[in-house]
Amino acid sequence: MQAPIIVREYARLTTSEVPHPTLDEAQVSETAFDWLCELAGRFRASGASLLQVDGRRWLKLDNFVGVLESPCGQVIEVLPKHRNEGDCVLEARRLMQKLISSALQMSARQTEVASLELYDAPLAEWVMQQFLSELDYLFKRGLRFDYLRIEEEQRYLRGQLDVVKQMRQPPGRAHFFQIRHDVFLPDRPENRLLKSALALVARTAQQAENWRLAHELMGLLHDLPASRDVEQDFRLWRNDRLMAHYQGIKPWCELILHQQMPLAVAGEYRGISMLFPMEKLFESYVEQQLRMALPKGASLRSQVQSEYLCNHGSERIFQLKPDLLLNHAGQTIVLDTKWKLLDAADRSNKYGLSQADFYQLYAYGHKYLGGSGELVLIYPAWAKFDASQPIADFKFDAKMNLRVLPFDLDDAEAAKKLIAQLMKPSNATIAEAA
Template identity: 30%
Template sequence: MKPYTVREWDKLTYGDGDGQIPGHLADRLAALAQQSPFSGRGGNGVLEHGRHALRARGVVGILAAGDCSLEILPKIEVAPDESVENRNAAIRKRLIHMLAVALNLKLDLGSVTDLAWQRETLLEILIRIFCDKLTEAVRKGMPRRYIEHEDDLPALRGTLDVVRQFTRNAVNASRLACRFDLLSEDMALNRIMKAAVRSLSRTSRSTTNQQRLRELAFVYADIADIDPAALRWDDVVIDRTNRRWQELLSMARLFLEGRYQTTTGGAGRGTALLFEMNTLFEEYVGRLIARALAGTDMTVSLQGGRIFCLSAEMTERGLFQTKPDILIRRGGAVVHVIDTKWKRISSRIDDPKQGVSQGDVYQMMAYAQLYGAPRLTLLYPHHSGLGSRELVLARNRITGHDTILETASIDVANGKDMLGRLRSLILVNEADAMKALLA
């Protein structure tokens, strides 16, 4: 399979040269992208299918159709003096770290070699991590549970099904209608793992991954084959006896029906594993802030609040519900509202408004009115155009309100002490915000 790579919002021109993609392959990938829920009404939400090039938008991940695949990487700034391969490797590592935080996974990224980060696509790296974790788990034993069975046996086992005994077996007294529990590995959790292994076997083009998936398929040979659409996710119970399977279950859900992505198949259509960066950035930052403030007098709610902007006059029914990305409370009162935006803003030298949209400001003003928070923050990804200083970039008072609106950034390319930096954004800058409010 010929792999192609492009950054979000960049173009991949048509042609047979280096860094180009043949037009017929571009057509195939664009058709697959249009099947994604992220494609939007015009079908260009994932890829813009232009006359001369494919242009990636704010969705990242993998599109695989037939004998070609397209990897879309986020526009995360890494060391500019590195080679293209090394820069892509660094971006893949940061993206998978963001996914791990957002999905509450503990992934050992150190087990993936530097060569793999450079040469393998995002999908193949995720498959490799999944295979490693699943192999380690099955070596410790597959989970089993008691499942109720019914059978007609020559001797009583379990309890007698009286109704079935005197109907079906009325003329055959040598058989007893038994109902009993049998300890079995053919259960919902193992069926999900087998479905994930089978699905990835059809998707992966890595020789190493294919070998690992074949070995795992042999382990699950006696487990029933269930179509992914018919899997019983609700039947899976994670408790202290099978806690180590929690992350594998989350990864299987990611591959089969994930919250951020969509997988489509059939009739050569291909497979798509896609993530909307707005949603991923929001979940990533929100979960890190919750960790950063653990043990303080503040509590964090993600997508909380849900206060309506309007109430219908006749029915008093709420209209236009709000869902702030991150609400921070102290003593039950909202003290800080943070809204994440996966957008590239400009420096104040280039633009006093920094490219912050008017709609985003209006949204924050609505939060100020509805939630009564004295501090609001629009949080963006940091980039070199903003200088070396991240966190709070600008601070303004909302006219007519005792509320401060901040513009801030966080460098997702820098994974060092992320919790400490976010804690500084919330706690250290809180005093500065209050001073600005009183000034």
């Protein structure tokens, strides 16, 4: 088995020898290189960018993180670029696990079980460990059984006699009974999906504890058939009160069986492959943390889609969708998250800010705030951009103000600190009051 390759966002991959592999440069096999190029083509066809071709022998990854396994068995783990230099693999893995847990909306009990600070395995093994832990817990709570209607021919009478079919029996088979009866079995869509996911985990798990637990649980599901139509069984997954104890395992099952869209991108081969856009993970985490830190009377709405950029005849076109809208004490603030490392000291290069993002926020301000109020861009905090190195506000005009604020992913109090900053009167509000 080939050794796994560990890189991070925007890393460069090549088939040539790399004397000193780092998180930013690594060598892959020619078959894995060709497969990545083919996979990137499928991404482009669906409107996403997985990588860019950098010359004839280099590929440059985009801002997806996760794990990929090529048909030749080459495993590539892509970690978040949380720091510009000196990134620690274990620290990056823990960050990715925390963000994925947030995106899957894990409960407090699940987060405790996940042991995010202690479990330092590659992403695929971590996902399998979460699934197996939830499945083990589910067995202790008890699998849900259901009545399955059986229609068959027997020499004895059991359940109900199917009179119509019995009357159509030829004289030579009159001693057989056409019957139908119900059998209380675990053969239901949810359990079939669990069996399919468990079978995949049992085949691909590399860590001894995951392998042991997977095969132990396989013995308990030995008589249960696997899903024959994964997509249809997920549609039939029930979410009623009697199935409440199944909700914890569903997102992990979706990840393993490649049904969690659009966050996870399905692999097609024997391994567990999944990719996550860091923009979405960061946005989801910031939203969840802000919701938990909201003061009384405040509200937070995500992905609002009520405004359009312009009208064309009788039709409105170019829908505007800010990430978050915060309402408090009669004031509305537009929040937009961006996954990019800024440099608060690099004013000559505009700190790394994008002009297109400013155009976007300007449109949000006019359509959602009526041209007067507070706009906020939220970026991840790091060594060159944190609370101790603020970036001065940007003024579109006397009434509309844009702030660029850091969000520390390693600080449990980051959301409360950000809320405290947002609750302060903005320069635009002060100017309007004056």
